[in-house]
Amino acid sequence: GNSVTQMEGPVTLSEEAFLTINCTYTATGYPSLFWYVQYPGEGLQLLLKATKADDKGSNKGFEATYRKETTSFHLEKGSVQVSDSAVYFCAPKLWSGGYNKLIFGAGTRLAVHP
Amino acid sequence: NAGVTQTPKFQVLKTGQSMTLQCAQDMNHEYMSWYRQDPGMGLRLIHYSVGAGITDQGEVPNGYNVSRSTTEDFPLRLLSAAPSQTSVYFCASSYGPRDEQFFGPGTRLTVL
Numbered sequence: 001g002n003s004v005t006q007m008e009g010p011v012t013l014s015e016e017a018f019l020t021i022n023c024t025y026t027a028t029g030y031p032s033l034f035w036y037v038q039y040p041g042e043g044l045q046l047l048l049k050a051t052k053a054d055d056k057g058s059n060k061g062f063e064a065t066y067r068k069e070t071t072s073f074h075l076e077k078g079s080v081q082v083s084d085s086a087v088y089f090c091a092p093k094l095w096s097g098g099y100n101k102l103i104f105g106a107g108t109r110l111a112v113h114p
Numbered sequence: 115n116a117g118v119t120q121t122p123k124f125q126v127l128k129t130g131q132s133m134t135l136q137c138a139q140d141m142n143h144e145y146m147s148w149y150r151q152d153p154g155m156g157l158r159l160i161h162y163s164v165g166a167g168i169t170d171q172g173e174v175p176n177g178y179n180v181s182r183s184t185t186e187d188f189p190l191r192l193l194s195a196a197p198s199q200t201s202v203y204f205c206a207s208s209y210g211p212r213d214e215q216f217f218g219p220g221t222r223l224t225v226l
Contacts, residue, residue, distance in 0.1 A: 043118075044204065049214065101159055101172070102159075105156050106154055106155060
């Protein structure tokens, strides 16, 4: 069936370090791919998205590329800041049960220290 | 433009009590959904609606009812609360099936 696997956290980094959070999915079709971020005490916000193969989504210094051949959508940032501390969710949007719906990964908690 | 709003922010119930979690959006979105978020499990879809008068079940619908009488509102009802329903509940909406979903701030529910 449809599923998504995210890198387990927590991920702890020093400020200005390089970040990668891995995400792979299984799907029967060609989903749109999303990364959502949840800051402490808040709801989820869209971070970036890609809707077709080889598209690169980017926002706030974060990037992710839609890799159809490896069914992956890894999140990267070259230099993290303390303010990036949050939980990150990979979420393919798949056609399932007659509806396009988001399938969420378990989330990866990122903690950035000064 | 308030986006997606949810009330209440926090709620404590006793086992067996009923309540309604409110969700409203002012973006004229057709698609609305309810999710629950539990530690280590991401978000799971409870119920969804593709327009006024149309609702359907998601992954974990048991113990919850929904209705969609207007485009703006999508309340979630717990008929007889159980401790297993202790969770954070998020409402979301989107314009179309492949569009970005906008999330509300969440309701933290504790069932004793």
